[in-house]
Amino acid sequence: MPLTPAQIPEFINAISAAINQHADEITELDQAIGDGDHLFNLQRGLEALQSHAAEIAALDWPAAWQKIGMTVMAAIGGASGSLYATLFIGLSKHGKDKPTDMRTFAEALQAAVAAVKQRGKADVGEKTMLDVWVPAAETLARAASSGKDLNAILDQVCAAADAGVESTRDMLATKGRASFLGERSKGHIDAGAKTAQLMIAAIARHIRQAA
Amino acid sequence: MPLTPAQIPEFINAISAAINQHADEITELDQAIGDGDHLFNLQRGLEALQSHAAEIAALDWPAAWQKIGMTVMAAIGGASGSLYATLFIGLSKHGKDKPTDMRTFAEALQAAVAAVKQRGKADVGEKTMLDVWVPAAETLARAASSGKDLNAILDQVCAAADAGVESTRDMLATKGRASFLGERSKGHIDAGAKTAQLMIAAIARHIRQAA
Amino acid sequence: MKKFIDSPGTLLDTSLQGFAKAHADIVEVRTQPNFVLRKQRKTGKVALISGGGSGHEPLHAGFVGYGMLDAACPGQVFTSPTPDQMLEAAAAVDGGAGVLFIVKNYAGDVMNFEMAAEMLDGPSATVLVDDDVSLPKDHPIGRRGVAGTTIVEKILGAAAEQGYDLAACKALGERVVRATASMGVALTSCTVPALGHPTFELGADEIEIGVGIHGERGRETGKLLSASEIVGRIAGHIQQELNPPSGQAVLLHVNGFGATPLLELHLVYELAWQYWRERGLNIQRSLVGNFTTSLDMAGCSLTLSLLDDEMLGLWDAPVNTAALRWGC
Amino acid sequence: MKKFIDSPGTLLDTSLQGFAKAHADIVEVRTQPNFVLRKQRKTGKVALISGGGSGHEPLHAGFVGYGMLDAACPGQVFTSPTPDQMLEAAAAVDGGAGVLFIVKNYAGDVMNFEMAAEMLDGPSATVLVDDDVSLPKDHPIGRRGVAGTTIVEKILGAAAEQGYDLAACKALGERVVRATASMGVALTSCTVPALGHPTFELGADEIEIGVGIHGERGRETGKLLSASEIVGRIAGHIQQELNPPSGQAVLLHVNGFGATPLLELHLVYELAWQYWRERGLNIQRSLVGNFTTSLDMAGCSLTLSLLDDEMLGLWDAPVNTAALRWGC
Ligand SMILES: Nc1ncnc2c1ncn2[C@@H]1O[C@H](COP(=O)(O)OP(=O)(O)O)[C@@H](O)[C@H]1O
Ligand SMILES: Nc1ncnc2c1ncn2[C@@H]1O[C@H](COP(=O)(O)OP(=O)(O)O)[C@@H](O)[C@H]1O
Ligand SMILES: [Mg+2]
Ligand SMILES: [Mg+2]
Ligand SMILES: [Mg+2]
Ligand SMILES: [Mg+2]
Structure with a gap:
């Protein structure tokens, strides 16, 4: 059952539900070592996507990713806004003229995550969303190319995302606002890493249910 | 034992001690229905008087009262500053060319209190220092002209001052900052009435001890 | 403190x-x-x-x-x-x-x-x-x-x-x-340095309506209201007082008491502007900012001045002070 | 909130x-x-x-x-x-x-x-x-x-x-x-409207030293200090950074974070002025007020800019904006 952009509205709803369910936790995290707006930033982005969902659902994948990227770019702001815009525009660029199977998606995701690294001048180990997106994308690529079944792939990706979030707890932040706190940034997980993991988990859950 | 300006430094010290002893109470009162500065205003005035005390002690009564009036006028500010300046300048004016016995002082005080009324456009019953100064001055005049002994006079004046303070408790303030509160001004005694009573009591106590 | x-x-x-x-x-x-x-x-x-x-x-x-x-x-x-x-x-x-x-x-x-x-x-x-x-x-x-x-x-x-x-x-x-008529609302008291603590305590959901500028309590303690409700309330008192004819030229001044951000003061200005536009006034001049403050009090006041041509000309005349400066 | x-x-x-x-x-x-x-x-x-x-x-x-x-x-x-x-x-x-x-x-x-x-x-x-x-x-x-x-x-x-x-x-x-170098101190946090409560809590005798302008914590939480001590502390960091030669022309900017009264900002200006005069600087221009704020945060920052003639001339040039206005 290949995924199509027609399912995008459901994914947006699934992600929104997950984010809203963890609203207080997200805000507490971004407040502890950031500036407390991460939840609202994502919510603004998700609302904008929801209001364009029907339009997006009618596009092909590259056009859909592009539209998603431009939508969040204009709606979110902050660090996460430009990073997610970069991620989705990256998916659009790298998914063009390719079949939309899991392997090509995994490749596109890795390329898009590389673009995010470049945009953020960051990499794993700096206490950011990249500590989730990088291992998740790598795990997806590895699992997809090894021909595992869908559920196993999803389980592995989710596990990588979970581990990624947890890894940020004791890190010294060297990127993002948390880095201003120096040593005081330790002991809290990163809000952007947490929401990346929530998104990945929500999508995985939705795919499993739909399957 | 006629009082002379040489005793003024002792009176100032006695008043300062009384005010400082009731510092918190005074501030609480002026805060409840005023703006909380009455204590500091009086303290500034008393400090200024202390630093001019030796000079004042060397003057005759009218000159001493005048100097006291000008000193508090420049040091206190606020409503109480102009009112006490008016009181002391009034004592100076009305004490001129008269013997300095209790009766003439009592007359001068009544005239000075009348000047305060005029300055403040106020009278008894408006929840101000006049609720102490007016009955105290009247009682002094009555007692002094009836030829009572000094202790009896002092007792009566102090009793009038005490009753005056207490009378302000249930009054509706119609003058001073407390009047802005309307009905909310009821239930608190007036800070300026309280400090007037403290001054009168301190002077009476000092005269008794000196006698 | x-x-x-x-x-x-x-x-x-x-x-x-x-x-x-x-x-x-x-x-x-x-x-x-x-x-x-x-x-x-x-x-x-x-x-x-x-x-x-x-x-x-x-x-x-x-x-x-x-x-x-x-x-x-x-x-x-x-x-x-x-x-x-x-x-x-x-x-x-x-x-x-x-x-x-x-x-x-x-x-x-x-x-x-x-x-x-x-x-x-x-x-x-x-x-x-x-x-x-x-x-x-x-x-x-x-x-x-x-x-x-x-x-x-x-x-x-x-x-x-x-x-x-x-x-x-x-x-x-x-x-x-x-x-000219004004009315103010305090969201918090202020702390006089010599006192060292706030002059009065307000509950987390209370405001003080009709305050002066010395941190003293106002005429009335009320429940926290929305900005629109607050503006409606205090603008209403001013309107009743001045009772300006439709078309009247006015100056509208939103004054912050010290701790209220400009973001909120401009919001209040917008709401007050709408209030008086609905009543037909011709809002010709404005002043928004912290001009008559009460130390660190959060709150603001509205002031409306009915302008005639002479007053308008004098308002616009050059001024060069630390806090107000234009035309020179 | x-x-x-x-x-x-x-x-x-x-x-x-x-x-x-x-x-x-x-x-x-x-x-x-x-x-x-x-x-x-x-x-x-x-x-x-x-x-x-x-x-x-x-x-x-x-x-x-x-x-x-x-x-x-x-x-x-x-x-x-x-x-x-x-x-x-x-x-x-x-x-x-x-x-x-x-x-x-x-x-x-x-x-x-x-x-x-x-x-x-x-x-x-x-x-x-x-x-x-x-x-x-x-x-x-x-x-x-x-x-x-x-x-x-x-x-x-x-x-x-x-x-x-x-x-x-x-x-x-x-x-x-x-x-140009700046450093700030917060006496309180601020309340982001969407959050509804202060971003961080500070004890009644604590200050946050080295803060940015987003209500985030600073580098260090310290005990409340006198204004002179605070100025000495943050001016010291700026001085170390810019290390200006004696006689250097400078612009000294005291910026309030929103809830600190002008009375205090001018006090801070005086103390900072003395600090740098003692170090031989030629304080040619000043700016004191709330310009870069953090909503309703109490606190302030010092900024020192070393001026050359070109910069000084450009600073003095006419400006006509809502918040800065001179020479026109
Ligand atoms: N340079 C960066 N590279 C990657 N991720 C970053 C970077 N800077 C911030 N982030 C991520 O963005 C999150 C914060 O997003 P958000 O709160 O929406 O924006 P802002 O930091 O501007 O307030 C952080 O928790 C972190 O995961
Ligand atoms: N018009 C007045 N006539 C007489 N006494 C007044 C008048 N106004 C104020 N007072 C007295 O002054 C006291 C307040 O003095 P103070 O706090 O020093 O000055 P301010 O009211 O200016 O802050 C009041 O408690 C009241 O007793
Ligand atoms: Mg943030
Ligand atoms: Mg932000
Ligand atoms: Mg007072
Ligand atoms: Mg006063």
């Missing part, structure tokens, strides 16, 4: 020294007694002197300069200044055309300025500002002077600069006062 | 409408996407565009006008604006001589302005402001841009008005940034 101070006793004097240095092109500060005067003085012009307790900055010292005040007499925090300050200020700035005292209607201010006027040798007059409509018109000591003072001082400053004589300044001042 | 708002979601947009009306002689506000632009535009001049999260008012919208910015892009409270705002602003104010973005060094601001610059058709350049010396020079994402931004925007605004080209504006901007 958390404030930038070394001690409450030195705050005012040190701050005045800093003010003098930061605005050395416009003002001078004299001490013992304290007053602020403009650097460029002018003979033959009515000298405008105001003053009041400190803690309302930029009022009044921030309004000393070309086209506004000639001198300001700062008292201790929330305490009226003393007559000797006013007399020294008058001696320094009197340009031979008399002295006009602009006094906010508080017993302490009124009495101290009155004593100064009595002791002053030359001619003087006084304009009493009593724009606070949270008190009834027949209040026994009259209404308080609050944020409308800025408008009175600006318009009179321009008039004096243009050569109005003492009587004309006084008459104009009283006209502006009559045409 | 007690604020003048109807809802956190409408605060910014309504406030911008109020801002537009209150300063209709100077600015226009466009919506969807939001940006503020000056009314009188000029062709052949480098267009200066800044922006950032809201909550720092008057920065940046209050600096739009003659002699300073051409446009400002306000993001949500404490959230960087988005590239579409910058692109629309650029389209509206580009006078044919290119666009200079003035960006405070925060990841979100930097990345969003970078995306806009990438998407922009015409020539553009960026000046990054990173004046906060509470962070070490080698901080992995560089130092934050704080109150020095006002100085950079004023000087560049005058330069662009005088016809400096894009490369000259960029070079000058970077020179001003290098010559």
Whole structure:
């Protein structure tokens, strides 16, 4: 059952539900070592996507990713806004003229995550969303190319995302606002890493249910 | 034992001690229905008087009262500053060319209190220092002209001052900052009435001890 | 209490020294007694002197300069200044055309300025500002002077600069006062440095309606309302007071009490603007910001001034002070 | 949370409408996407565009006008604006001589302005402001841009008005940034409207040293100090950073974070002035007030800019904006 952009509205709803369910936790995290707006930033982005969902659902994948990227770019702001815009525009660029199977998606995701690294001048180990997106994308690529079944792939990706979030707890932040706190940034997980993991988990859950 | 300006430094010290002893109470009162500065205003005035005390002690009564009036006028500010300046300048004016016995002082005080009324456009019953100064001055005049002994006079004046303070408790303030509160001004005694009573009591106590 | 101070006793004097240095092109500060005067003085012009307790900055010292005040007499925090300050200020700035005292209607201010006027040798007059409509018109000591003072001082400053004589300044001042009404709301109290704690406590869902500018309680403690409701409420009192005809030209002033962000003050301005536009007013001029403050109080007031052509022209005339500057 | 708002979601947009009306002689506000632009535009001049999260008012919208910015892009409270705002602003104010973005060094601001610059058709350049010396020079994402931004925007605004080209504006901007250092202290946190409670809690005897302008904690929580001690402490960091030679001409800026009264800011100015006079500096210009705020945070920062004759002349050049106005 290949995924199509027609399912995008459901994914947006699934992600929104997950984010809203963890609203207080997200805000507490971004407040502890950031500036407390991460939840609202994502919510603004998700609302904008929801209001364009029907339009997006009618596009092909590259056009859909592009539209998603431009939508969040204009709606979110902050660090996460430009990073997610970069991620989705990256998916659009790298998914063009390719079949939309899991392997090509995994490749596109890795390329898009590389673009995010470049945009953020960051990499794993700096206490950011990249500590989730990088291992998740790598795990997806590895699992997809090894021909595992869908559920196993999803389980592995989710596990990588979970581990990624947890890894940020004791890190010294060297990127993002948390880095201003120096040593005081330790002991809290990163809000952007947490929401990346929530998104990945929500999508995985939705795919499993739909399957 | 006629009082002379040489005793003024002792009176100032006695008043300062009384005010400082009731510092918190005074501030609480002026805060409840005023703006909380009455204590500091009086303290500034008393400090200024202390630093001019030796000079004042060397003057005759009218000159001493005048100097006291000008000193508090420049040091206190606020409503109480102009009112006490008016009181002391009034004592100076009305004490001129008269013997300095209790009766003439009592007359001068009544005239000075009348000047305060005029300055403040106020009278008894408006929840101000006049609720102490007016009955105290009247009682002094009555007692002094009836030829009572000094202790009896002092007792009566102090009793009038005490009753005056207490009378302000249930009054509706119609003058001073407390009047802005309307009905909310009821239930608190007036800070300026309280400090007037403290001054009168301190002077009476000092005269008794000196006698 | 958390404030930038070394001690409450030195705050005012040190701050005045800093003010003098930061605005050395416009003002001078004299001490013992304290007053602020403009650097460029002018003979033959009515000298405008105001003053009041400190803690309302930029009022009044921030309004000393070309086209506004000639001198300001700062008292201790929330305490009226003393007559000797006013007399020294008058001696320094009197340009031979008399002295006009602009006094906010508080017993302490009124009495101290009155004593100064009595002791002053030359001619003087006084304009009493009593724009606070949270008190009834027949209040026994009259209404308080609050944020409308800025408008009175600006318009009179321009008039004096243009050569109005003492009587004309006084008459104009009283006209502006009559045409001006204000009302304020506090979200928090403020902390007087010498006291060290807030003057009153407000619940987390309470506001104080109809406050003055000294951190004292208002006429009424109410439940927290939305900005629209608050504006409707206080604008309603002002509207009732001034009862302006449709089409009336007005100046709308939103004044912050010190701790309310500009973001909120501009929101309040927008809501007040809508309120009065719906009532047909012609909002010709505006002033939004912290001008008549109460130390660190959160809150704001609305002031409406009905403008005639003369007042409008004087409002627009050049002014060059620390806190208000345009046209020069 | 007690604020003048109807809802956190409408605060910014309504406030911008109020801002537009209150300063209709100077600015226009466009919506969807939001940006503020000056009314009188000029062709052949480098267009200066800044922006950032809201909550720092008057920065940046209050600096739009003659002699300073051409446009400002306000993001949500404490959230960087988005590239579409910058692109629309650029389209509206580009006078044919290119666009200079003035960006405070925060990841979100930097990345969003970078995306806009990438998407922009015409020539553009960026000046990054990173004046906060509470962070070490080698901080992995560089130092934050704080109150020095006002100085950079004023000087560049005058330069662009005088016809400096894009490369000259960029070079000058970077020179001003290098010559400028700031450091701030918070006495309280602030309350972001969408959050509804203070971002962090400070004890009654604690201060936060080395804070940015987003209500985030600083480098260090310390015990409450006297104003002299605080000034000595933060001025010391700035002094160490800039290490100015004796006799150096400087601009000294005391910036309030929003809830600190002018009385205290002028006291801080006096103490900072004494600090640097003792070190032989020639304090030629000053700016004291709330310019780069953090909503309702109590606190302030010191900024020192080493001035050369060119910078001094540009600082003095006429400016006519909502928040800074002189010489015109
Ligand atoms: N340079 C960066 N590279 C990657 N991720 C980053 C970077 N800077 C910040 N982030 C991520 O963005 C999150 C914060 O997003 P958000 O709160 O929406 O924006 P802001 O930091 O501008 O307030 C951080 O928790 C972190 O995961
Ligand atoms: N018009 C008046 N007539 C008489 N006494 C007054 C008047 N106004 C105020 N007072 C007295 O002055 C006291 C307040 O003095 P103070 O706090 O020093 O000055 P302020 O009211 O200016 O802050 C009041 O408690 C009251 O007793
Ligand atoms: Mg954030
Ligand atoms: Mg008082
Ligand atoms: Mg007082
Ligand atoms: Mg943010």
